[in-house]
Amino acid sequence: xxxxxxxxxxxxxxxxxxxxxxxxxxxxxxxxxxxxxxxxxxxxxxxxxxxxxxxxxxxxxxxxxxxxxxxxxxxxxxxxxxxxxxxxxxxxxxxxxxxxxxxxxxxxxxxxxxxxxxxxxxxxxxxxxxx
Numbered sequence: 001x002x003x004x005x006x007x008x009x010x011x012x013x014x015x016x017x018x019x020x021x022x023x024x025x026x027x028x029x030x031x032x033x034x035x036x037x038x039x040x041x042x043x044x045x046x047x048x049x050x051x052x053x054x055x056x057x058x059x060x061x062x063x064x065x066x067x068x069x070x071x072x073x074x075x076x077x078x079x080x081x082x083x084x085x086x087x088x089x090x091x092x093x094x095x096x097x098x099x100x101x102x103x104x105x106x107x108x109x110x111x112x113x114x115x116x117x118x119x120x121x122x123x124x125x126x127x128x129x130x131x
Contacts, residue, residue, distance in 0.1 A: 114126040
């Protein structure tokens, strides 16, 4: 019985690893569409930096699991100059929108990036920047 459990666990880990690799190839592929490419790159860099440092988890989940918009706003205010607007939205894959924060955001001049977090109920963090 222990051998079967170990084999099942190894198979599940292998499946999770393959899915992670497939999703990461899709998520981090540069897609050329109309918009402000510099803003998109800035949004991607911010999200990637947050992912590498663990900040993304604090923003998306917070202490109680419902995100931390105050921490997100403080983090964005230190990174984004005042002349750039932003819209940050955190969405639960199972429960819909958790929160949105905005500062001087203009959708007609916006571009951005998103990242999917496959932890717990899963979250999508979308950061849009505008001039």
